[in-house]
Amino acid sequence: MASLQEQFLKAGLVNKGKAKQVHQEKAKQKKDERRAGTQSVDEARLAALEIQRKNAERARELNAQRDAAATQKAIMAQIVQMVQQNRQSKGKGDVAYNFTHDNKIKRVHVSPKVREHLIAGHLVIVCLGEATELLPKVIADKIAERDPSLVVQIKKASTEVEADDPYAAFQVPDDLMW
Known part of the structure; x- marks a missing residue:
């Protein structure tokens, strides 16, 4: 050529x-240049090297973003699979069970036996999109490792009285229904 x-x-x-x-x-x-012992600066070559370096950096960033998105998608697929394989029946839906998720109070209708399991902590509520599913605590813990925002944390009522509680002397009856 x-x-x-x-x-x-x-x-x-x-x-x-x-x-x-x-x-x-x-x-x-x-x-x-040989006599003086200096080298001339090839500005075009330096500019090309700089552009090449910037392009390589941008490509690395895009690859990292793509990998992160693929990882997140794989984690979500694992969560969906765990929910589908391990969901528990809500029963006949006689009793309304209220819980908070994303600072909103939500309600799920369950049977009295399922309600007892929820209160005891054997079953946990997982919100996947608009759907609420009941899962065993072991599975819910695995989901919480991947994405804790999906698992509804139910706080157990403590029987201990705080030292500065002004209502410590007033007991709430156990059979009180709201």
Whole structure:
């Protein structure tokens, strides 16, 4: 393949005299650099290297984002699979069970036996999209490791009285229904 200079000569864009003059100036510049012991800065080459470095950095960032999205998608698929395989029946739905999720009070209708399991902590509520599912605590713990925002944390009522509680002397009856 012919050099760019030869291609310009054949196309008639440059004459032989101009090509020879450029060649002589280039040789003279290289000779001067060898004598002085300095190297000329090739700005075009440096600019190309800088652009190449920026493109490589951008490609790394995009790959990292793509990998993170793929990882998140795989985790969500695992969660959906665990929910589908381990969901428990809510029963006949006689009793309304209220819980809070994302600072909203939500309600699920369950049987009295399922309600007891929820209160005891054997079953846990998992909100997947708009659906609420009941799962065993072991499975819910595995889901909470992957995405804790999906699992509804039910706080057990403590029987201990706080030291500065002004209502400590007033007992709430156990059979009180709201």
